Amino acid sequence: MLQELLQGFRAPRARDRIVERFAALPFLLPDREDHIEAAALRNACRRRGVQIGTIDALLAQLCIRRELTLLSTDADFARVAERHPLELWRG
Numbered sequence: 018m019l020q021e022l023l024q025g026f027r028a029p030r031a032r033d034r035i036v037e038r039f040a041a042l043p044f045l046l047p048d049r050e051d052h053i054e055a056a057a058l059r060n061a062c063r064r065r066g067v068q069i070g071t072i073d074a075l076l077a078q079l080c081i082r083r084e085l086t087l088l089s090t091d092a093d094f095a096r097v098a099e100r101h102p103l104e105l106w107r108g
Contacts, residue, residue, distance in 0.1 A: 018076070045079050054078050058101060067096045077103050 019039050026032050047055075052075065059074035069077070070093075077097050080087045086104040087094060098105040 045083065045085075047075055047079060051075065051078050051082060054082065058097070061101070062097060065100060067093070067100075069093045069097060073097075077101070080104065 055075040055078035088106045
């Protein structure tokens with residue numbers, strides 16, 4: 018998530034503020050099982066006509082496995098949450 022936010026800003030000042038604010042948050046590091054289950058999640062979604070990207074599947078899987086709520090306005094995550102135990106907060 019941090020990388021996606023930083024890729025959206027060009028101004029060094031905005032970048033520095035984002036890095037500073039995210040410094041207080043822990044990083045979730047995916048392990049082998051997360052990658053295996055993210056692939057299964059992506060395949061299950063594709064079978065139901067829902068296309069999600071590789072990284073989005075991994076983010077969803079990290080949240081599902083750790084019982085975390087994902088803050089996103091991305092419609093792809095909403096479609097995943099309709100059929101999988103992804104807790105989504107759309108703000």
